Amino acid sequence: MSQPGVLLDRDGTIIVDSGYVGSVDRVEFIDGAIAAIAALNRAGVPVAVVTNQAGVARGYYGIADVEQVHKHMIAEMARHGAHVDLWLFCPYHPDGIVEAFARRSADRKPGPGMALAAGEALDLDLSASWVVGDSPADVGLARAVGAKPLHVGPPGSAVMGVDAFPDLAAAVRFILGGDTAPAPEQQKAPKFPAAKFHRADSYGGAYVAELARAFATVDLEQVSRAAKILNAAYDRDSAVFACGNGGSASIANHLQCDHVKGVRNGTGVTTRVQSLSTNVELFSAIANDLGYEHVFEYQLQSQARPGDVLIVISSSGRSPNIVRALDWATAHDMPTIALTGFAGGPARRRAEVSIHVGSANYGVVEDAHQACMHLLAQYVRQSRMTPDAVVSQTF
Structure with a gap:
């Protein structure tokens, strides 16, 4: 035994x-x-x-x-x-x-x-x-x-x-x-930087070390669970929605690119993935008329259906529009995935799957989130290819 x-x-x-x-x-x-x-x-x-x-x-x-x-x-x-x-x-x-x-x-x-x-x-x-x-x-x-x-x-x-x-x-x-x-x-995640640096190369070395330390805090079992949710959604032709604010908005937009274009390359899989952060006309109209906290939830109310997936990206996990979107999605039978940092906030606790980066530096958290976004897209893509195709394709 x-x-x-x-x-x-x-x-x-x-x-x-x-x-x-x-x-x-x-x-x-x-x-x-x-x-x-x-x-x-x-x-x-x-x-x-x-x-x-x-x-x-x-x-x-x-x-x-x-x-x-x-x-x-x-x-x-x-x-x-x-x-x-x-x-x-x-x-x-x-x-x-x-x-x-x-x-x-x-x-x-x-x-x-x-x-x-x-x-x-x-x-x-x-x-x-x-x-x-x-x-x-x-x-x-x-x-x-x-x-x-x-x-x-x-x-x-x-x-x-x-x-x-x-x-x-x-x-x-x-x-x-x-x-x-x-x-x-x-x-608590250690503060970075904890002191002033006088050379960019020294700061660069310390930054890379902090990024490696922070990425090691990611629970890869949560990444595996997220991949299963995404593959299951594509199998049943469900939609996937992503959202974030600031730098996290760019990750949400990039996610749409990698899953609509990247996943299809070499697999023929057509996915329905949409960033809720990208339509400035709709986004600003909702923010102006209803309030910024409604910008993601309101779009989900019009476009999402039970079984669709919501991915939120938020370094703090505390943004009201992120939390409201998570709560709405959960109440309407949507699997939810959160990418968070710092202490994780309500988003870390409320999402079905939580990919958490243990760092208190916005740049480091966003870099790690971007890496998680890429590895999920690449994993889903290669999981739908033959072994020979994986070897012959560029990722």
Whole structure:
């Protein structure tokens, strides 16, 4: 019978992440980490370490150095009655300078490779297992294999929507049932930017890092549910309506383009998708005569039918016209999908499917929403093509 297990990140979770730890003299165990692993051992819970070691690809140290570090850690843990059942590491990185390791790999987190290997070697039920780590890549790994992600690290570093703990010891207490996790709604996305930058390249690097962190907070199961709603709507020839304000309006308009033109390309599927944000004459007439809060709801009243789909895009999730449209659609038997950010607001709670981005920066949230919009359209398109057609088409 498969059993639940715990997959642990290494640097920042078990030992201090001082940057590319490739020698024994740089190994410093985090307080309580060895005792936490010993507690898992006593409870009969299999433990695997899954760690990215891009330092090999970047030429900072070699495979033998990683193995020596692990040998040292094994000995030190054994002195305190703890052990790890399986050690896995990924030495690959596409930007590496060591030719043998300078490539992409499904083993590199958030890719699923190491988790799948651990599951097979230790006979784990990954859907009942935990992945514990300090980075968005660990959260991504958990979501890639259906495991439960747990974040460890200082306050403000957590991934929105993921149970967060100060260290591995606290996370293990939760796993073993001796502690409770903080309520997700009490977690706040870290402020970005948190300080002034004096160079655009520095800001650019920080922005990309924040975008990666924020996108890792997206629950991909919600994306899968959204894709099923869209495919089902196209199967029954239902209409899909999209709406948003400001930058979110442009995403709604772009969504119409990708689903009417893009999805049809190579599939022959004709979809009825409409952005409620695009008709300035109708939009402004409703806003002027009835009020801005009615601009989307009023259009739905005239054009939507039960079984049609509503997609709302709202960074705050609080815009009255968005919330009114969601409420009207729900009351009239329309499946609803919301793309939100910040705390998510009423839109996050009221939509049937909520694709939430845990960031408090409008640009980052909108960039992530745009990516979600694109990946949904591309997924729907390729799901209606033959394997040969997918390979031959440009996406």
